[in-house]
Every structure is written in C-alpha cells, then in structure tokens.
Amino acid sequence: MVAGGAWTGRLLAATGWSLPIEPVRGQMLLFQAEPGSLQHMVLAAGHYLIPRRDGRILAGSTLEYTGFDKTTTPEAEAELLRFAGELVPALARAPVEHHWAGLRPGSPHGIPAIGRHPALRNLYINTGHFRNGVVMGPASARLLADLLLGREPILPPADYAPERIG
Template sequence: MSCDVAVVGAGAIGLLSAYYLSLSGRRVVVVERGEPGREASWAGGGIVSPLYPWRYQPAVTALAHWSQDFYPVLGERLRQETGVDPEVEVTGLYWLNLEDEAEALDWARRNVRPLASVSVAEVRQRVPVLGPGYERAVFMAGVANVRNPRLVRSLREALLRMPNVTLVSESPVTGFLRQGERVVGVQTAREAIHAESVVVCAGAWSGELLQTLGLAVPVRPVKGQMLLYRQPVGYLTSMVLAKGRYAIPRRDGHILIGSTLEHAEFDKTPTAKALASLQASAAELLPALAEQAPVAHWAGLRPGSPDGVPFIGPVPELPGLWLNCGHYRNGLVLAPASCQLLTDLLTERTPIIDPAPYAPGARLAAG
C-alpha cells in the first residue's frame, strides 16, 4: 500500500490530523494498533481548557486559545457531515478555593480571557447541588466540554466518507521503512505502507515507537482514572473544579468525575484505591453522589511530556518523519490547533501560529 501521508495512531490527534491532511488533497492512510479512538481520547473528560491554564507555558496557551475558539465550528461541521454530534457544550467552569487566584486573574488580564472572581453565593445560585466548604470562586464563561467518545466517533465517520483516506485498525506498527536516513513508510503486522511522509500521533506509545529509530522523544504513559455517574438532565449546569478534581455535566445527565495522575507504565487496570479517592472527591463536590454508586469506572493513558508542550513538526535528522504527540493532559483541548498547525507545516502553508515552540529538532537536540 502507498500514500502521501501515513498517520500512526487513530486517537483524536491522529484522526483530526488525517482529516485536515485529506482536506488538503493528500492521500492518507491511518494506522491504529487497536480500535480507533479507544485510548486516551475516549478515556478523558473533554474539558476544552487546560485545568489550570495560567500554570502552563505560553506555547500551550497559544494552541488552547485557537482550539477553544474553533471547537464549536468543528463540532457543528462534523455533526452536519456525519450525523454524529460531538456535543460541544458551553457551560463555563468554576474554580473553587484557588490558592493562586491572583496569578489566575493576572493571567486572564494579560491574555484577554473572560476569567473573573465571583461570589460563592452566585455559584450556589447557579449550582445549587454544590457541596459546602467553598469560600472563593473564579469563573470563566464560554468554556465548553466535548463528549470525547462522540468526537472520535464523528471523526472516524468523517474519514470513512473521504475517498482519499484509508483507515487500518488492529494493526500495530512494528517498525519504520527507511531509504538511508529518510523515513519512507511503516511496517505493520499486516503489510508495508509506503509514504512520502509519516506522522507519529501514537499518544502514550509515541516515545516507545520512536525509540526503534534511535530517537529519544520524552513521551511516556501517565495513567488517569475516571468515574461516571447518572443524574437527571440539568442536575449540574456548569463544570466545577476544586483540589485538582472536576465534575463535568453531559447533555443527557451523566456526570464525569476525574481524575487521578499515576505513573504505572502501560497498566490501564482500574484500582480500588483510585475508586475510593474519586468517590470521595465526587461526594465533596456534589454530595448527592455519595448516595449512589458510579455507573462506570475506567482508566486511560495520557501521553506525558516534561512540560506539556507537544512536539509538532518535522524531525530534521530523519527526513520524511513528522511528530504530533506529547500533549499530556491536553490532547482534546489542543487537538484542533495542533492538527491544523501540523497540516500547515506539512503542506507548506502559512502556519496558524508560530511553530517554533513545538519544533522537534531544536527541542530534541537540547534534551
């Protein structure tokens, strides 16, 4: 099999990269080790914002702002194309009892973002199911959440309708095809796929895969566990976050509680310890949840990176090889901007933002 671009990985980053590349006219083959969209992209919460955006580097902020502004457009486009609604819901987000509230408000002023202090009385008026003990709050209007399992399903459906895209599932990449220093494709468990360009979007598996090329990219798995509850529609009207834990309302009444942060290599087994910890957080945020058992408990693997800044762009020492990986906790948040930037660079168009902070060459050399 041959193509213009082989995309390794079919999570949100891989699927959306393929989507944009196919719109540019490229013939794309997407290769996935398992089932498309069933790893971190399925397991996460889908808040369209970093949990604490003021604590990140400007490089993350630039991608996040572009993506946040574009997500409603993307959601509606995919709904119209596929009939699968990703459910991009604008609910706003309350941060409760922030220790660095002053820094958050200063960041918002500098970045012109709608984050402001609000009274706890106002929060309780809008979120009457909130637990006691909260004394301070800040609110950012316009923050959305996307129903990530539906997002990856809609992306998959969109790609299946594109004549210049082939989606290959249950086919792990076992190595790369080379002509001298140039990467000219990938070898899968089934066949060789020849390509002018290879884009690695393999999430938590990216670092391990790139080691086969002698490339040390610091992307490693970081486990996260989540709970899902069911409440009546409208029970929770806004996202709330305290002590690093959040509650996210879905359109149909489901409530997500997350998440843990664990270094456990590639182990995705849900644990009793995490279950107890997340249930305690759920009861603290929303006391009514203490009276019921969660309807689901799962774990996923984030593509951890040292500073949360993804690697996006070509690898100079290995022509033909491109990266779009290492998004850590913000893959869904940053996906639209990351994938548009990757497409702009690969197709030699003017990039949407300055690509320098994400360029693999200088960063890997420095590392």
C-alpha cells in the same frame, strides 16, 4: 507520521532518536445521576465534575505515573467517590455506571512536539499533548498540515519543534 500518544517514545526509538514522552494514567468515574443534580462544570482540588445533559456526571481524574498500565484501582475509585460526594452529596448515593483509565502522553511542561523528525526528513511527529490533547487537537493538526504543505504556519513552529525536547 508518528502520533502514537503515550507509546510515541517507544515507536520513535526504532528510528535511533526518541522523545521523552511518558504514560500518565488518568482514571475517571461516570455517575448515573438525576438531570439537574449539577448545573455547571466544577474544578476543585485537582479534580473536576462535568455534568452531561442526560444527567450523567463525569468525575475525574487521577494523575498516576505507573507506566503502561491501564487498569483501574479501588484507591482511585475511593478518591473520586470522596471528591464527588463532598461536592455534590447526591453523588454519594448515585450508581457508578463506569470506571475506566486512559494513558496520557506526558511531555515536559505538557507542551506538544509537532514537526519533522530531526534525521528522517519525511517523517512527521504530533505528540505530547498530555492533559489537553482534545483541546489542542485542532490547532495541532492545523500546524502539522501547514508544515507539510509549506503554508504560513498558524503558530510559531519552533515552539513545538520535536528537537526542543528530544
């Protein structure tokens, strides 16, 4: 199976056929805040704040088409600091514990590609979940298992067939 995230397109290229999966960098900050500083998740202006029970607060994220580059940048840090401080003024004074970046597997319309390779019939693919791979992970794994085992699929497989975007 090929489930190589942002690197899937490169991996599949070796098979003579590939998918338009591109890396989309996302940067996040983790604040050390007092428990209770924020009671709810907040989504606003393309960013979000997520409080943890121990008081830490995640601020995310950026959407950057900068190739296979996982470095963090001062520009993104400033943007997330500004956003967090505007929504929760206490965060303007809270220490930043961690600043990191990851690469999302960007796909057309964010719809994943799940199913068989069109030429190598014993090779399966599960990729392209873009911003929602954690949320879509269980259903994606279930669909792939259904296809592998010849079971009634949990979702219409044609909607996720790799050939749809390949």
